[in-house]
Each structure stands twice: as C-alpha cells, then as structure tokens.
Amino acid sequence: MAETFRLDGVSPIDRSNLTLADRVEARLREQIVQGERPTGSRLNEVEIAADLGVSRGPVREALQRLAHAGLVTLESHRGAFVRRLDLGEVRELFEVRIALECHAAELAAERISDAGLEELVRLQEASMSEMSQGPTPTPFDHLDLHTLIVRESGNGRLQQAVAQVNVELRLPRSRSGATGARAREAVDEHRELIAHLTARDAEGARSAMRRHLTASLHNTMQLLQVAEGHDSEEGSR
Amino acid sequence: MAETFRLDGVSPIDRSNLTLADRVEARLREQIVQGERPTGSRLNEVEIAADLGVSRGPVREALQRLAHAGLVTLESHRGAFVRRLDLGEVRELFEVRIALECHAAELAAERISDAGLEELVRLQEASMSEMSQGPTPTPFDHLDLHTLIVRESGNGRLQQAVAQVNVELRLPRSRSGATGARAREAVDEHRELIAHLTARDAEGARSAMRRHLTASLHNTMQLLQVAEGHDSEEGSR
DNA sequence: CGAAAGATAACTGTTGACAGTCTGTAGTCG
DNA sequence: CGACTACAGACTGTCAACAGTTATCTTTCG
Incomplete structure (x- = not known):
C-alpha cells in the first residue's frame, strides 16, 4: 500500500x-x-x-x-x-486483526512518541465533539485512531499486515452500514486505551485493545448476520 | 434448491x-x-x-x-x-510472528481437541528423546510443534498468515545455522507451554508463548548479527 | 588521465494471436 | 419424458514479437 x-x-x-x-x-x-x-x-x-x-x-x-x-x-x-466472505471467514480475519492490533498496542505503549500521544488525544477530542453535536457517519475516524496506534508501534511490517487485513474486512463491513450505534461505547473503550498508552502500560494497552476489538467483533458479526439474512431472501446466485 | x-x-x-x-x-x-x-x-x-x-x-x-x-x-x-532482509526487517517480521502465534496459543488453549493434546505430548516426548541421545540437526520438529498449535487455533486464516511469515523468516534463518545450542532451553519453554494448553489456560499459554518467542527472537538476532559480520567481510556487492 | 555525452546492448512492459479448457445448449437414445 | 452425448461459444492459459526503459560501453572533450 x-x-x-x-x-x-x-x-x-x-x-x-x-x-x-x-x-x-x-x-x-x-x-x-x-x-x-x-x-x-x-x-x-x-x-x-x-x-x-x-x-x-x-x-x-x-x-x-x-x-x-x-x-x-x-x-x-x-x-x-x-471475493465473497462468509461469516466464518470474517470472524477468522477479525481474529487475525485482533492478534496484530493487540500486539501493536503493546509495542506502541513502549515506543510511542510524545507527538504521537498528543495526536492521539487530539483525535479523541475530535471524535467526542463530533459525537455530541450530530450524526456520525464516519467510521473513518475510528479507523484512524487504530491506524495511528499501529503506526506508533514502530513496526512497518506490522503496519502493512494490519492494512492488508483491513482492506479485506472493509469489503463486507461497507455492505452492512457498519458501526453507528456502537460508536458511543467505542469512544469509552478508546479513552481507556489511550489512558494505558499515555501511562506507557503495555499490558494494560493490550488488554484494553483486546476488549475493544472483541466487542467490535461481536457487533460486526451481529450486523452481518442480519445482512446475510437479507441476502438470502433476495436469492442471489 | x-x-x-x-x-x-x-x-x-x-x-x-x-x-x-x-x-x-x-x-x-x-x-x-x-x-x-x-x-x-x-x-x-x-x-x-x-x-x-x-x-x-x-x-x-x-x-x-x-x-x-x-x-x-x-x-x-x-x-x-x-529478497535480502536486513536485521531490522527480520526483527519486524519476528514481531509479527509473535503477535500471530501468541494469539494462536490463546485460541488453541480454548479450542484444542483431545487428539491435539495427545499429539502435542507425543511431539514433546519425541524431541526430548532426540535431545538426550544425539545430535539435533532438526529445527523441523521445533517448527512442527508451533505448526500444530497454530492449527489447533481453529483459524485457517491465522494459520495461513503464520505460514507466510515463516516462509519469509526461513530465508535468513537457514543462512545462519539457526538454533542448536538453544534447543535445550526451547524444550523447557515448550513444556511450560504445553502445560498451559493442557490446562486450557488461555492467558498462561499466551504468556508462555510470548516468553518462548521473545527468547527465540533474541537468539536469532544474535546469530544473524554474527552472520552479517561475516557477510560484510566477504564484501558482497 | 578522468569525466561527461552519446551510442549500443540487454531487459522489462505490452501487445495481439493461438491453443486448451470449461460452460451451456441442442440433439439423440432409452 | 428424462438422461447422456456431442457440439459450439466464450474465456483463460500460453506464446512470440514489438516498444520503451535502463544499464553498459565507447567515444570525446576538458
């Protein structure tokens, strides 16, 4: 990329x-x-x-x-x-994403620069103000925070791997309206994650990321399950 | 229909x-x-x-x-x-491997079958007897144990990702004689890992794998550092 | 004698045509 | 009337030749 x-x-x-x-x-x-x-x-x-x-x-x-x-x-x-991904493949891909991003969070906690920390807080504030004042059709900010953390892991190869997995996951997610309702919870989870990163607490950052992504996974799976139901009604193939 | x-x-x-x-x-x-x-x-x-x-x-x-x-x-x-990998790239790749295999260990602890556990123990015993009775020119067994664990994670995509990373890592490793001296420690680390898997202790399995791979990373980096020294003496390119 | 400029060779990027494989359809036989 | 077979069309796999770019070598000038 x-x-x-x-x-x-x-x-x-x-x-x-x-x-x-x-x-x-x-x-x-x-x-x-x-x-x-x-x-x-x-x-x-x-x-x-x-x-x-x-x-x-x-x-x-x-x-x-x-x-x-x-x-x-x-x-x-x-x-x-x-390519058409079924639910099982999405789950598998998401688990790979979890593996990569959790480790990235761990590394980032040890390696993140002060500038990186500032940018993190800035992103956080931006998403919070957006949240309070209107519609939030932007899963992009959400991704950007993750992108930033992965970048601050200081591992270009890890960054590349995450990017690739996300390209694959973007496909089914864009079909199903994606997040939205879960944004409020996500912000809380992000706040906790940022706190651990600021404290340079690797283990804490990892587990916070783990909780956050696990929740996101369950949310995604639910949305896709509904979407898949619609698909089969329309009778594709 | x-x-x-x-x-x-x-x-x-x-x-x-x-x-x-x-x-x-x-x-x-x-x-x-x-x-x-x-x-x-x-x-x-x-x-x-x-x-x-x-x-x-x-x-x-x-x-x-x-x-x-x-x-x-x-x-x-x-x-x-x-492709020629420098030390930095090897380190980055290895960190990706750690991310993936640690998560695989976590998943395997939850999902591994009884047959899988038996096979694990069998591998362990085989490598121990090999160790006591002669030369151990087989980093293959070593890899096989990891392969088995990744397979028992039940995530084909994760398995594929690990395989790809290992293909890339095999290149510089084969050049440098790889393990050997560290085999004895590795066996101990494997034993601990298997214990956690048998107990279906996900968190324990993860941290055991983490310790094991971190040690392996350091070992590999040392070996490569020596090998790279030789390379520059021979003055390729 | 060394360095820039130009010519030449080697190699990759691209093309259009040919060959083999698969899919769907029409025809035939039980 | 249903199932198997033969055929036709479409498409992918492969090839050999052409075009553009990069590297190398020679030549020439300071």
Missing part, C-alpha cells in the same frame, strides 16, 4: 513510472471497494481490457495482485471473481 | 490443473529456499523462461506471486531480485 520511499538522489520526482498494471489494479480496486463491482461477480479479462483500452497482460497482472490482496478469488481455467 | 446432480465420473483427483505458472513458481521457490539462487541475485525473465522451456508470461506470473510471498522484490523496469 505505502509506496516505498527512495532516497537515492537519482530521481527527485519519480516520473510516471506507473506501469499499466498499476493503473488497472488501482481502477479495479476502486471499483470493487466502491461496490461498483458486486460481490461474487465475474471479472472478465477481455471486457476489462477493452474497457480500459489495454491488452489482457496488465489486466491479468492486476487481477493477480488483487487476489493476493484478498479482494478477488482466482479459479484456475474459470476466471476471477470479486 | 433442486440442483442437478452431477455424477460424471470426471476425476477424483484433477491434478493436471497445474498451470505452467504454478510449476515455475514452485521451481523458483525451491531454488530460492535451497539457496541455489543467492540472496540479492537477479532473476532474469528470459533466462528462467529458457531454462524451464516456457515463455516469459508464466515466469512473470510466478515472480509476481513470489514477490507477494516475500521471497522476491520487484523493481519497476529493473527486474526481480531474491
């Missing part, structure tokens, strides 16, 4: 080193996340190639990358499909 | 479904892990294609997959290279 930053003085600004495959990947990724390409739908290579005015080569490459990103499933000699 | 039942005796095991890209990937993966392809060396598409008697298409696909597996780095318009 994050572009590798090169400091070799060769190229001050990387020209459009973007390959065609890069652009096709970006476009498809956008279409999938936005819901433009429905879950489970087929991704026809020739159609996509014609659509974007390129040949099938770059399209195949893009599909391959999206498959590794977890947004697409590839079936040999059959084609590519927008 | 009334799906037509297909009994066409196609084939119980359709394994010629292997595409050329699959085979190229497997071959390259083997060469890289075995050290046949030195760390940092270039992977020339045309050379590989000619070598295996295929065209560049499947080779590109294989390289792409290996890049996502972390064994290869791709540089735009420059080529593919066998």
